[in-house]
Every structure is written in C-alpha cells, then in structure tokens.
Amino acid sequence: MYISSRRLGVYAVALGFAIVMNFTVPRLMPGSPVDAMIAQLGPRATPAAVEAIKARFGAVEAPIAAQFLDYLKGLATLDLGVSVKYYPQTVTEVLARSTLWTLFLVVTAITFSLVVGTLLGAIAAWRRGGRFDTVVSPFSVVMIAVPPVIIALTALFVFGVSLRWFPVGYAYDPNLDPGINFTFAGSVFYHAILPVLTLSPYLIGEFQTTMRSSMISVLGEDYVTMGRAKGLTAATVMLGYGARNAMLPVLTNLALMLGAVFGGSIVTEIVFNYPGLGLTLFTASVARDYPVIQGQLLLMTLATLGANLLVDIVYGVIDPRLKDGSA
Amino acid sequence: MISGLKILLQQKKAVAGLIIIAALCLMALFAPIIAPGAPSARVGRSHQPPTVEHVFGTTKMGRDVYTQFVWGSRTSLAVGFATGIAITIVGTAIGLVAGYAGGRTDAALDLATNAVLVIPNIPLLILLASFAGTVGPLAIMAIIALTSWPWGARMTRSQTMALRNRDFVIAARMIGEPAWRVLFVELLPNLLPLIGINLVGSIIYAVVAQTTLEYLGFGDPLQVTWGTMLYNAQNSSAIILGAWWDIGAPATGIALIGLGLALVNFTFDEIANPQLRSGPALTRWLRLNRQRNRSLGGA
Numbered sequence: 132m133y134i135s136s137r138r139l140g141v142y143a144v145a146l147g148f149a150i151v152m153n154f155t156v157p158r159l160m161p162g163s164p165v166d167a168m169i170a171q172l173g174p175r176a177t178p179a180a181v182e183a184i185k186a187r188f189g190a191v192e193a194p195i196a197a198q199f200l201d202y203l204k205g206l207a208t209l210d211l212g213v214s215v216k217y218y219p220q221t222v223t224e225v226l227a228r229s230t231l232w233t234l235f236l237v238v239t240a241i242t243f244s245l246v247v248g249t250l251l252g253a254i255a256a257w258r259r260g261g262r263f264d265t266v267v268s269p270f271s272v273v274m275i276a277v278p279p280v281i282i283a284l285t286a287l288f289v290f291g292v293s294l295r296w297f298p299v300g301y302a303y304d305p306n307l308d309p310g311i312n313f314t315f316a317g318s319v320f321y322h323a324i325l326p327v328l329t330l331s332p333y334l335i336g337e338f339q340t341t342m343r344s345s346m347i348s349v350l351g352e353d354y355v356t357m358g359r360a361k362g363l364t365a366a367t368v369m370l371g372y373g374a375r376n377a378m379l380p381v382l383t384n385l386a387l388m389l390g391a392v393f394g395g396s397i398v399t400e401i402v403f404n405y406p407g408l409g410l411t412l413f414t415a416s417v418a419r420d421y422p423v424i425q426g427q428l429l430l431m432t433l434a435t436l437g438a439n440l441l442v443d444i445v446y447g448v449i450d451p452r453l454k455d456g457s458a
Numbered sequence: 459m460i461s462g463l464k465i466l467l468q469q470k471k472a473v474a475g476l477i478i479i480a481a482l483c484l485m486a487l488f489a490p491i492i493a494p495g496a497p498s499a500r501v502g503r504s505h506q507p508p509t510v511e512h513v514f515g516t517t518k519m520g521r522d523v524y525t526q527f528v529w530g531s532r533t534s535l536a537v538g539f540a541t542g543i544a545i546t547i548v549g550t551a552i553g554l555v556a557g558y559a560g561g562r563t564d565a566a567l568d569l570a571t572n573a574v575l576v577i578p579n580i581p582l583l584i585l586l587a588s589f590a591g592t593v594g595p596l597a598i599m600a601i602i603a604l605t606s607w608p609w610g611a612r613m614t615r616s617q618t619m620a621l622r623n624r625d626f627v628i629a630a631r632m633i634g635e636p637a638w639r640v641l642f643v644e645l646l647p648n649l650l651p652l653i654g655i656n657l658v659g660s661i662i663y664a665v666v667a668q669t670t671l672e673y674l675g676f677g678d679p680l681q682v683t684w685g686t687m688l689y690n691a692q693n694s695s696a697i698i699l700g701a702w703w704d705i706g707a708p709a710t711g712i713a714l715i716g717l718g719l720a721l722v723n724f725t726f727d728e729i730a731n732p733q734l735r736s737g738p739a740l741t742r743w744l745r746l747n748r749q750r751n752r753s754l755g756g757a
Binding site: 140141142144145148149152153156157268269272273275276277278279280281284285287288292293299344386387389390391393394397398401402412413416417419421424425427428431432435436439 | 471569570572573574575576577578579580581582584585586587588589662665666669670673674675676688692697698700702705709712713716717719720721723724727
C-alpha cells in the first residue's frame with residue numbers, strides 16, 4: 132500500500148478549504164443569517180438554542196481567531212451544531228438518518244455503471260469504427276451532457292406516472308415495517324430502481340468514454356498482438372489483456388467524478404422524494420437551515436475524500452509501477 | 459485555426475451539433491418576433507394541453523409555455539455560454555501560469571487545483587447560493603465559475619509543461635521576450651485546440667449546474683429561464699398531474715443544448731486525439747488490420 136504524501140496534502144487542503152468556507156461564508160454574507168434562523172425557531176427559541184446559533188455564526192463579541200478555534204473544537208468533537216428545522220435534534224442526528232440511503236443509491240449506481248460502462252467501452256474500442264462503436268460512443272458523450280434533472284424528470288414521468296411500473300417516491304413501501312426480511316428488501320430494491328437508473332446514464336457515459344480511449348491505446352501494445360498471435364480467444368485477449376490494463380484511467384476518472392455523483396444524487400433524490408442526504412439538503416435549504424447545509428458540505432467532502440483515498444489504495448495495489456512515486 | 463475549422467466542418471456530427479446550437483441561438487435572438495407577447499402574461503386556463511392557440515400548452519398559472527420556452531432560452535443560453543467562457547478563462551490562466559512558472563508557484567496552484575477538484579461542487583454551490591438567498595443570473599454565473607475551473611486548469615497545466623521546454627519557447631526567452639509575451643504569443647496559440655475542448659466542456663458543465671441550481675429554487679423566480687420553468691412546473695406538481703408539456707418544453711430545450719454541445723465536443727476530441735477517430739479512413743485501416751490479424755491467426 133502506497134499513497135504519496137502529495138495526495139494526502141491535497142486532501143488536507145481540500146478539507147481545510149471546505150471548513151474555511153463553512154466558517155467564512157455565513158460571516159461574509161449580507162444580512163444576518165442568525166436573525167433569520169432565530170425567527171425560524173419561533174416559539175422553540177430557548178435562550179440556549181439562540182446562544183448556540185449565535186456562537187456558531189459569529190454574532191458574538193470575540194476576535195475572529197478565537198471564533199475559528201471554537202469552531203474547530205466543535206468539529207473535532209463531531210459537534211456540527213443544532214438543526215434549525217428539526218430543533219432540538221443536532222445536525223449529526225439529522226444527517227445520520229439519511230446518509231445510509233444516499234450511500235446505498237450512489238454505491239449501487241456506481242457499481243452497476245462501472246460494469247456496464249467499461250464493458251461498452253471495451254467492446255466499442257475492440258470493434259472501433261464498427262456499427263456498435265458509431266452508435267454507442269457518441270451516445271455516451273451525449274449522456275454526459277444531459278443534466279440529471281432532465282433524466283430524472285423524464286424517468287419519473289414515463290415509468291412512474293404514465294406506465295406506473297415503478298413507485299414515484301420514498302425508499303420503501305410506507306406500509307412495511309423496516310426489518311431484515313425478503314419483503315422489505317424487495318421493496319427497497321423496487322423503490323431504488325428508478326433513482327439508480329437515473330443516476331446511471333451520466334456514469335455509464337463517463338466510464339464508456341474513458342474506457343474506450345484508454346482501451347484503444349492499450350490495444351496497440353505489443354503484448355496484445357502477442358496474445359492474438361498465441362491464438363487466444365478474442366474474449367481472453369479483450370478482457371484479460373486489454374480491458375484489465377485499460378481500467379486504470381477509468382479508476383482515476385471515478386475518483387474525480389464522485390463530486391458530480393453526489394450532485395446528481397441530490398437532484399435524483401429530490402425528484403423521487405428519496406429520503407437521502409440530497410432530500411435533507413433540499414429541505415434544509417428551503418427552510419434556510421444553515422447548520423444542516425454546512426454539515427452536508429463537510430460530510431460530502433469527507434465522503435469524496437475517503438473514496439479518493441480508497442481509489443488511491445486500490446490503484447497502488449493494481450499498478451505496482453506507482454510505488455516508485457513517479458505518480 | 460482556419461484549417462481546424464475546415465476539419466470541424468467535414469465532420470457530420472460536428473455540423474449537426476453546430477446546427478442545433480445555431481438554431482437555439484437564433485430562437486433566443488429573435489424571441490420578440492417568433493413569440494410576441496410577454497412570457498409572464500396570463501393568457502389561458504390552468505394546465506391546458508397543447509392546442510393550436512397554445513402550441514406547447516399552458517402552465518399552472520395559465521401562462522403560454524411556448525412563449526416562456528422561447529424567451530427562457532435567452533437567459534439560459536446567455537448564462538450557459540458566458541459562464542462557460544468565464545470558467546475557461548480562469549482555468550486557462552491558472553493552468554498556463556502554473557505550467558509555465560513551475561517551482562513553488564506551480565506547486566501551490568496545483569495543490570489548489572486538485573483540492574478544489576475533489577470538493578463536491580453542487581453541495582458547495584448550494585452552500586454559497588443558500589447564504590446569498592435567491593440570486594440573479596450574474597451571481598449564479600460567478601458562483602459556478604469560481605468552483606469549476608480546476609478541470610481546465612489541470613489539462614492546460616500539463617500541456618503547458620509539455621510545451622515549456624520546446625525550442626521555440628526557449629528561443630523566445632533567450633532573445634529576451636517578457637514572460638507575458640511568451641505566455642500569450644508563443645504558448646497560447648498552441649493551446650487553442652485544448653482551449654476549445656475546455657470551452658465546450660465548461661459550457662456543458664455550466665448549463666448542467668445552472669439548471670440544477672435553478673431547479674432547486676435558487677434562481678430568481680421572476681426571471682423566465684428553462685431552469686426556473688422546471689422549478690415552477692415541479693412546484694405546481696405538473697408531472698403528477700400529467701401536464702407533461704409544462705416540464706417537457708424546458709427539459710427538451712436543455713437536452714438539446716446538451717446534445718448539440720456533446721456532438722461538437724466529440725468531434726473536438728477526435729481532432730485533438732487522432733487515435734480516437736472513426737470514419738472512412740479508419741474503416742479502411744481497420745479492414746487491413748483485420749486481414750493482417752487473420753494472417754497472424756488471431757481473432
């Protein structure tokens with residue numbers, strides 16, 4: 132296992148940037164978010180709650196450095212503040228409820244798209260210029276350019292509202308009690324089909340495009356010609372010799388795309404009323420629940436960084452050349 | 459430059475893409491002629507399906523969807539293109555300086571680039587937009603441009619580094635050309651194809667981000683754009699009520715910009731990287747290659 136200290140530096144700066152944004156943006160914006168939030172609380176505005184909000188958003192008499200230190204101390208103890216909309220619940224509690232659903236959606240969509248997209252890319256490169264390639268490859272590029280909102284709304288209308296094949300909201304049948312049994316699991320999968328299919332076109336498009344160009348250069352290598360000359364079957368050469376080596380850029384791309392995947396899942400969850408982080412973020416932004424919005428950014432940044440780190444580790448295992456630190 | 463345009467025009471996909479984009483731009487330009495009447499005027503009953511009088515139907519508020527669609531293209535296209543240009547300028551400048559300067563400047567800029575690259579964009583946009591309240595097109599532009607330059611910066615930086623030690627650049631430095639001249643007169647023209655790819659990609663990204671933000675309700679609800687049309691349609695439960703025209707019109711418009719730009723982008727990629735090309739010459743080459751493989755006894 133090898134991760135360069137430079138990569139770790141990048142992650143540290145990214146996390147620091149997200150924290151500093153969270154700290155400064157509310158303090159820079161015109162108008163006082165604090166008053167808005169206290170107004171939001173209404174009758175629930177106990178002196179303790181008001182005090183907590185004031186401290187977090189800088190409406191206190193203290194030097195800015197001291198405020199920042201306090202803020203960092205809060206983060207270190209996983210204290211992200213209290214939710215304004217769901218007061219007295221804390222931000223951590225609100226986010227914890229929805230994180231699993233988003234993870235489930237995103238991980239399922241990525242796995243599904245990774246398999247489909249790389250296969251499509253490998254086949255397109257293998258038969259470059261053929262009918263499959265000329266149809267699938269431009270189509271993939273188009274899929275990247277269509278906003279997820281459009282795909283989500285179309286899928287909702289066609290398969291949810293018109294054909295009634297799939298449910299139009301929620302993560303499972305509200306009549307069921309959550310539990311570990313086949314009926315419940317089936318309901319969860321059934322409700323996840325449309326959101327996952329909505330998240331997938333963008334991912335499949337990205338994976339297909341990257342895989343195709345990477346595979347085209349790999350197929351030009353001598354060892355591929357050697358494989359053919361040995362009389363190996365087309366499938367063995369394509370998958371074992373070509374695709375296996377062409378996967379590396381796809382992994383790099385996956386790490387860079389994670390931010391966009393979260394963006395897509397926010398929109399998808401809102402369209403399908405799916406109880407994940409995206410929907411929480413949306414409700415929070417409508418209610419101007421700033422602490423939740425901030426916690427969200429931190430959580431998603433952490434998730435993206437964690438996933439990047441994971442990709443770095445996997446990359447090091449797959450490609451031993453990286454150990455010399457040249458990348 | 460001219461020869462590049464010629465190659466572009468020889469590609470069927472690029473021409474199709476350019477025609478789509480040109481048609482949308484013409485529609486935006488001539489909005490007062492092809493859709494006379496104010497887009498926010500109430501002209502009919504609520505959620506009327508398409509008729510001769512209202513070809514795209516009406517919204518929940520009884521506004522004409524066709525008029526809104528035509529007028530909405532103005533802001534959507536203008537913001538998309540302007541933001542795309544802004545992203546490209548920032549990304550190119552940072553990549554160029556980092557790649558050319560090297561050393562500590564490069565290390566710092568590269569660190570910033572990679573860091574902003576891994577921060578999830580949409581949540582960051584939402585944070586900024588929600589503190590700013592509902593924001594006009596200009597603020598949306600600024601927010602998107604400030605968070606999405608790293609892609610272009612990365613590409614430009616690596617290309618600049620590859621060019622930095624070419625003879626013509628070293629020669630220019632030796633005869634005492636100032637740094638700005640080396641950057642803009644010697645290096646920049648060589649980066650044009652890359653800047654083209656960056657620009658088209660950035661416009662695509664800007665359209666996606668702008669639509670997302672407006673759909674989430676961060677746009678100015680009084681401005682008619684394709685994104686706010688989606689937002690209003692969503693808010694009036696158009697989909698559940700089966701008023702597909704209300705969502706369909708802006709969705710088609712946005713999908714069309716995406717389609718047009720993607721077709722151009724696909725061609726740009728093929729021009730910049732001949733390995734990716736397909737077409738008559740490639741088909742011939744592939745046939746020869748297959749024959750060769752067959753004679754080798756392979757697949």
